[in-house]
Amino acid sequence: MTRDSAIPRPIDGRYRIERRISAGGMGAIWQAHDLDRDRPVALKLMLDKYASDAGARERFAREARAAHRLGSATDHAVRIVGFGIDDGTPYIAMELLHGEDLAARLSRRGALSVQEVATFLPQIACALRTAHAFGLVHRDIKPANIFISSHDGEERIKVLDLGIVKDLGRGAITTSGKILGTFWYMSPEQLHARPLDHRTDLWSLGLVMYEALCGRLPCPTVIEHLVLLSGGQVPRISQLAPDLPVALDGFFDRALERDPARRFQTVDELVQTFLALADGAWRPSPPLPEARGEPERALDAGARTALAPTALALTALDEATVWHAAERQ
Numbered sequence: 001m002t003r004d005s006a007i008p009r010p011i012d013g014r015y016r017i018e019r020r021i022s023a024g025g026m027g028a029i030w031q032a033h034d035l036d037r038d039r040p041v042a043l044k045l046m047l048d049k050y051a052s053d054a055g056a057r058e059r060f061a062r063e064a065r066a067a068h069r070l071g072s073a074t075d076h077a078v079r080i081v082g083f084g085i086d087d088g089t090p091y092i093a094m095e096l097l098h099g100e101d102l103a104a105r106l107s108r109r110g111a112l113s114v115q116e117v118a119t120f121l122p123q124i125a126c127a128l129r130t131a132h133a134f135g136l137v138h139r140d141i142k143p144a145n146i147f148i149s150s151h152d153g154e155e156r157i158k159v160l161d162l163g164i165v166k167d168l169g170r171g172a173i174t175t176s177g178k179i180l181g182t183f184w185y186m187s188p189e190q191l192h193a194r195p196l197d198h199r200t201d202l203w204s205l206g207l208v209m210y211e212a213l214c215g216r217l218p219c220p221t222v223i224e225h226l227v228l229l230s231g232g233q234v235p236r237i238s239q240l241a242p243d244l245p246v247a248l249d250g251f252f253d254r255a256l257e258r259d260p261a262r263r264f265q266t267v268d269e270l271v272q273t274f275l276a277l278a279d280g281a282w283r284p285s286p287p288l289p290e291a292r293g294e295p296e297r298a299l300d301a302g303a304r305t306a307l308a309p310t311a312l313a314l315t316a317l318d319e320a321t322v323w324h325a326a327e328r329q
Contacts, residue, residue: 010035012086015043015093025163026050026060031096034081041081044092051089059163064092066136066165071095073134076127077159078147097158099150102212103143111215114244118278120148123157124205125271131159132198132267135169138162139196141204142185143211168197184217188229188258199260202270206255209274213248214241218256229258247277 010016015032021042022029027050032043050056064083071079071094082093102120106112112120124146131138138145140161147158164180181190187203189196211217218235219225228234234256238246251274257263264270 011043011045011091012084015041015091017043024161026056027092027163032093034093037081040096042094042096044094046090048089057090060090060092062167063162063165064090066131066134066167067092067094067162069134070127070131070136070159070162074126074130076123076157077130097147097149099148099155101144101160102146102148102208105148106143106212106215111241112212114213114278117209117212118275120146120157121209121271121274124159125267127157127159128198128201128205128267131165132201135167136162137166137168137196137198138201138204139164139166139181139190140185141201141208142182143208146208166196183222184225186229187260189260191229197260198267199263199265202264202267203256203260205267205270206252206264209255210237210252213237213244216240218252228256231258245277251277 011032014034014036016035018031018033020028020030024044027044027046030043030045032041033039034041046056046060050060061083064080067078068080068083070077078097079095080092081095082091084091100108128138128141138159140163141159145160147160149156149158183191185204185207187196187200188194190200190203207217214237217225218237218240219228219232224232234252236249237252238244238249254262254273255264255270264273
């Protein structure tokens with residue numbers, strides 16, 4: 001019986017597997033019970049097919065180190081409680097969260113109000129501010145990695161999954177022939193394998209905010225999204241969702257600016273700008289939490305012809321994990 005299907009014994013003699021929660025790129029997440037501490041945990045186990053690959057193991061270990069640093073410094077990132085290797089398979093033990101991720105909430109609700117986004121945004125910013133201060137670029141900010149945890153009747157945001165984190169302060173781990181990330185939320189520099197920094201996370205966050213407010217991404221087809229990444233204009237959110245303030249059009253023009261130098265330069269700048277726009281609509285802006293310690297247009301025929309081969313290639317790939325091209329760390 002393989003580690004990828006079921007685990008009949010405690011991991012490392014300590015973590016008793018109870019049920020599978022989800023599966024990702026390199027690992028599966030299980031609910032488990034920590035026998036030593038008598039507490040529930042979430043356990044991420046590397047899949048068997050990757051466990052023998054030295055590069056994959058180092059990337060997994062890098063995820064554990066980065067997640068531990070981040071979760072120890074802010075309440076808005078998942079907390080790591082253990083890391084080890086069991087019978088050749090690396091694992092990461094994390095706090096078990098109760099609630100739903102933003103992708104599930106948007107699927108259930110369709111969209112969020114400006115007020116809700118203004119409430120959640122400073123918490124996401126706290127996690128990203130802390131990560132960026134450490135020299136960490138998340139590289140996979142998307143609704144599925146923003147968890148809305150519920151505890152004692154209150155909701156708290158937790159940023160998840162540093163599986164493809166880039167540490168600007170350490171030696172890069174290069175995987176030849178691959179670009180890592182999720183296609184729909186990649187920044188232009190990320191997709192085109194250009195040098196990147198923390199501002200790539202701000203692009204992704206801008207897309208998450210747009211989707212959360214509008215109930216859809218600005219460019220929901222592969223070809224339209226590629227045009228956006230390569231020079232197209234951001235569809236006006238106030239036309240797609242007429243109840244939203246027109247002032248948000250300018251906000252998203254900047255948040256989704258292809259040139260990082262013309263984008264918001266820090267997550268706090270992005271958040272404070274959004275809160276200032278939202279402020280008059282509902283109530284005073286909440287303080288930022290501190291860390292611990294143009295309309296949509298049809299594509300012309302030329303653009304469709306030029307992008308069609310790329311679009312076909314992209315739709316044939318697993319958009320949620322790895323994109324094949326030269327990765328330049």
